[in-house]
Amino acid sequence: MNSRQLHTFFLMLISIFLLVIQSSTFAQVDTFEFENNEQQSRFRQLSDELRCPMCQNTNLSGSTGGVAEDLRREIHRMILEGMSNEEIEQFMFERYGDFIFYRPRLRAETVLLWFGPIIFLILGGFVAYGIFRRANLIAKTAVELNDEQEAKLNELVGK
Amino acid sequence: MNRLKFFAPVLFFVALGGILWRGLYLDSRTLPSMLIDKKMPEFALGTVSGEEVTNKDLPGQIFLLNVWGSYCLPCLVEHPTFMRLSEEGEIPVVGINYKDRNELAKDWLSTNGNPFTYSIQDEDGRFGIDLGVYGAPETYLVDSEGVIRYRHVSVLDEAVWQQEFLPAIAELRAESE
Numbered sequence: 001m002n003s004r005q006l007h008t009f010f011l012m013l014i015s016i017f018l019l020v021i022q023s024s025t026f027a028q029v030d031t032f033e034f035e036n037n038e039q040q041s042r043f044r045q046l047s048d049e050l051r052c053p054m055c056q057n058t059n060l061s062g063s064t065g066g067v068a069e070d071l072r073r074e075i076h077r078m079i080l081e082g083m084s085n086e087e088i089e090q091f092m093f094e095r096y097g098d099f100i101f102y103r104p105r106l107r108a109e110t111v112l113l114w115f116g117p118i119i120f121l122i123l124g125g126f127v128a129y130g131i132f133r134r135a136n137l138i139a140k141t142a143v144e145l146n147d148e149q150e151a152k153l154n155e156l157v158g159k
Numbered sequence: 160m161n162r163l164k165f166f167a168p169v170l171f172f173v174a175l176g177g178i179l180w181r182g183l184y185l186d187s188r189t190l191p192s193m194l195i196d197k198k199m200p201e202f203a204l205g206t207v208s209g210e211e212v213t214n215k216d217l218p219g220q221i222f223l224l225n226v227w228g229s230y231c232l233p234c235l236v237e238h239p240t241f242m243r244l245s246e247e248g249e250i251p252v253v254g255i256n257y258k259d260r261n262e263l264a265k266d267w268l269s270t271n272g273n274p275f276t277y278s279i280q281d282e283d284g285r286f287g288i289d290l291g292v293y294g295a296p297e298t299y300l301v302d303s304e305g306v307i308r309y310r311h312v313s314v315l316d317e318a319v320w321q322q323e324f325l326p327a328i329a330e331l332r333a334e335s336e
Contacts (some may be wrong), residue, residue: 066284
C-alpha cells in the first residue's frame with residue numbers, strides 16, 4: 001500500500017466512524033414493543049410529525065427532553081390501545097395546542113399561517129403586473145415634438 | 160390620489176415591518192396553555208407524604224398549583240416567594256412533584272422548607288401531560304370551582320407575583336362577587 005492509498009484508507013475509516021457516531025447520537029434510547037409493523041410505523045410517523053414542546057426545534061423522536069420521552073410513551077400506549085392517528089393527535093392538541101404540530105390544523109387562528117404566503121404572492125403579482133403594464137404603456141406612447149423641440153433634441157444629442 | 164398611490168406600499172411595508180419587528184421579541188418558548196377556563200383534569204394520586212388525593216381534596220378557594228422537582232434549579236429561585244405566600248396565608252399553594260423520586264422530593268422539602276398544602280406525586284409525568292406541562296417550574300392559578308384561569312411558565316418571583324398574579328386574582332375576586 002503506497003502512502004496515497006493509505007491516506008484514502010484512513011479518510012474512509014474516519015468517515016465511517018463519523019457516520020456511526022452521528023446516527024447513534026440521534027437514535028432514540030427507548031425501545032418500545034409493538035404487535036406488528038403497522039403499529040411501529042405509525043409510532044415512527046407520529047413521533048416524527050409531532051413537535052417537542054420543550055425543545056422547540058426538534059420532533060418527539062429526536063428529543064431527549066423529559067416531556068418528549070413521556071409523550072412517546074403515551075403515543076405507544078395509545079397505539080396499543082387501538083386509538084387512531086386522529087384520536088392521538090386530538091389528545092395532543094387538547095393538551096399542547098397547535099404548537100405540537102409541525103403542520104398546524106386549519107382553524108381561525110391558523111388561517112393566516114396557511115394562506116398568508118399565497119395572499120402575499122397574489123398581492124406581489126398584482127403589483128408586478130401594474131408596474132410592467134405601465135412600463136409597456138410608456139414605451140408604446142409615441143412622443144410628438146414640435147419643430148423647436150426637435151431642433152433642441154438634435155442639438156442635445158449632437159446631430 | 161397619486162400621492163396616496165405612492166405612499167400605500169410604503170405604509171404597507173412599515174406596518175408589516177412593525178408586526179415582524181414585534182415578532183422578534185416575542186418569547187416563543189412560552190406556550191399558551193390549552194387548559195385556560197377548563198376544569199382541572201381528573202386525578203387520583205398519592206402525595207409526597209403518602210396520602211391519597213383526588214379533585215375533591217383541592218382547596219375550595221382560589222389557589223396556586225405549582226409544578227416543581229428537586230432537580231429543578233429555577234424552582235429553588237422561586238421557592239422563597241411560595242414560602243412567604245404560605246407563611247403569610249395569602250393563598251394556598253398545592254404542589255405537583257413532577258417527574259421526581261419520592262425520597263429526593265422529601266429531602267428537598269425538609270432542606271428548603273415546605274410551602275405546599277400538599278404535593279401531588281406525579282412520578283411518571285402522566286398527570287403533567289393532562290395539564291399540558293412541559294417542564295418545571297410552571298404555576299397555575301385555579302379558582303374556587305377548580306377551573307384553571309391562568310398559567311405562568313418558569314420562575315414566579317415577587318415581581319411576577321405583583322405584576323401578573325395579583326391583578327389576575329383581583330379580577331377573579333371581582334368576578335365572583
